[in-house]
Amino acid sequence: MIKPSSPTPDHLRELKFSCLDQFIGPFHYTNLIFFYQADAAAADDDENGYKSQALKQSLSEILTVFYPLAGQVVLEGNSSINCNDNGVAFVEAKVLDGRQLSDMIEEPNLEELKHFLPTQHFVVEDNIVLLLQVSFFDCGGIAVGFSFLHKVGDGKSMGEFMTAWANANKYKCNKCKCRCDDQFMNNFNLASLFPPVEFLRTTSLPSTTNLSEKFVTKRLILDRKKLTDLKEAIVSAPGSQLKDPTRVEAASAFIWKHYIIDSAAQKRRQIKLQPNVDQVEVVVENAFMAQHTVDARTRMNPPETNVFGNCFLIAATEIVNYNDQQQEMHHLAYLLRKAIKKIDGDYIKQVQIEGERYFTNLFQRLDPVLKGKLGLCSFSSWCRLPFYEVDYGWGKPLWVCTTPIPLKNLVVFISTPSGDGIEAWINMLEDDMKIIRIE
Known part of the structure; x- marks a missing residue:
């Protein structure tokens, strides 16, 4: 579990859901996987360990800006996130059996892609908002998988976080370059724009899905x-x-x-x-x-x-x-x-x-x-x-x-x-x- 590098201030510990957030349900993850260029010269364990450590460090830093992602959704009342710095789940993995990055990109097996995700569960796991997995190929390629709790944000929100984290890692958290604080200042205000709705405290999007179905x-x-x-x-x-x-x-x-x-x-x-x-x-x-x-x-x-x-x-x-x-x-x-x-x-x-x-x-x-x-x-x-x-x-x-x-x-x-x-x-x-x- 990667926690923010500095604690979230007390006055930011509760983030109210907007009515648009309240509507999303049941709790489930949205998944994305990014595949990066193979570099055989940088495929040894020491280099992978360095990259992994850098990713964890930059993640910890950027979570001070995206602090709700390190919190936990309050399950009762459909009303808020407890921004308690619980942390983001970070998984490291190695691709075995000689599988190459090119195998995944040229002829992807859709079911096999799930192995590049940090959780095999569709519904919320241990009330964690965000789970990440970094997978290293023997050829030097890297896959970064995200499981993002839809209750907390949409695709645009996912993209904002991923871009900010990548920039923080690329520039070693030199905020003069990645400008994380300036870019995302005061952006967690959706509830002020779309106030919560009382009846949605006990009701959310009815599911047309039965997970027991194929x-x-x-x-x-x-x-x-x-x-x-x-x-x-x-x-x-x-x-x-x-x-x-x-x-x-x-x-x-x-x-x-x-x-x-x-x-x-x-x-x-x-x-x-x-x-x-x-x-x-x-x-x-x-x-x-x-x-x-x-x-x-x-x-x-x-x-x-x-x-x-x-x-x-x-x-x-x-x-x-x-x-x-x-x-x-x-x-x-x-x-x-x-x-x-x-x-x-x-x-x-x-x-x-x-x-x-x-x-x-x-x-x-x-x-x-x-x-x-x-x-x-x-x-x-x-x-x-x-x-x-x-x-x-x-x-x-x-x-x-x-x-x-x-x-x-x-x-x-x-x-x-x-x-x-x-x-x-x-x-x-x-x-x-x-x-x-x-x-």
């Missing part, structure tokens, strides 16, 4: 040409209302379209085998919706770019009923754009003022999903986050990835190493993935 993950690579083709198909489609789709909108519409078509086809096959099924119920079962997480920081008025926490809102599309018109990709992309555009400064201000109303409506919208009457695809994009700029002094990462996540119909987007493509990590129930043919 989940599988598909990693879909959408390179620059594929994304260009998708965007051109959206723009050129008869009746298209979207003339400038983004790569994320195109990728989301593409995956959502396949989910709708293949799910509806599967349901029609099931209905043929059950001729007595109520046709009214059939219509309900052919209803679909998508939602995207939207970073609220730059959309607020004024913007709050450095605020730490779960500073995002959920953009939910209109319900799509399966038919020849509504399943078209250009229409789905338009619905996504429309939903995301709705989250502007005025919308965010209303959430800040009437948080209880926002979450009440959100729970109502999710109710048919929980009852199995509405198919939902959830998208989260990390494409704009500067993960490929995280440099500990060994150069920029060769590959940044997440790992399989046991959350139903969740799609996570990460930029490819070239920066112009997208890796889509699609998580579904095993039986559902068998019928979704996304290529």
Whole structure:
């Protein structure tokens, strides 16, 4: 356990959750792994020991700035983090059996990636907010794995911490260079922007996931040409209302379209085998919706770019009923754009003022999903986050990835190493993935 190099002051010992943090639940980790260039000349145990010691030292220093990460979530009341300097779990590992860095990057085994994480558990372990693992390859390559408690922060927050730690390590905590204190001063104020909501003290995001069920993950690579083709198909489609789709909108519409078509086809096959099924119920079962997480920081008025926490809102599309018109990709992309555009400064201000109303409506919208009457695809994009700029002094990462996540119909987007493509990590129930043919 790595603790902050200096104790957290008494007046900072309790960090209140915002209503956006309260909503996140149940407690689970978000995972990221960074793979760094092999250097055979620096692969001996002494050199690895030096790097590990430097990482621990810089981590201890940077935790004085990111002090909530060394605390513990107060499990009762869904209200706060106890910033008690409990520490961050730090694991050192060595890759055996002759596995090379190139093996992991060129032909990754998605299940095997979990070995580069500090915990094999999806749910919270020993109430620790952050766990880290540094793995050394015989070839000299290094992998840095993060398990970050989602309750405490979103992808933007993860990226801020990783960048700050890497800079502290690279510059040996010369704060004149990494400017940690200046950059992150007063950024733990999300609760002042989005005040806690009383009913969320006992209620959080209802899970659509049963961890006893079998989940599988598909990693879909959408390179620059594929994304260009998708965007051109959206723009050129008869009746298209979207003339400038983004790569994320195109990728989301593409995956959502396949989910709708293949799910509806599967349901029609099931209905043929059950001729007595109520046709009214059939219509309900052919209803679909998508939602995207939207970073609220730059959309607020004024913007709050450095605020730490779960500073995002959920953009939910209109319900799509399966038919020849509504399943078209250009229409789905338009619905996504429309939903995301709705989250502007005025919308965010209303959430800040009437948080209880926002979450009440959100729970109502999710109710048919929980009852199995509405198919939902959830998208989260990390494409704009500067993960490929995280440099500990060994150069920029060769590959940044997440790992399989046991959350139903969740799609996570990460930029490819070239920066112009997208890796889509699609998580579904095993039986559902068998019928979704996304290529």
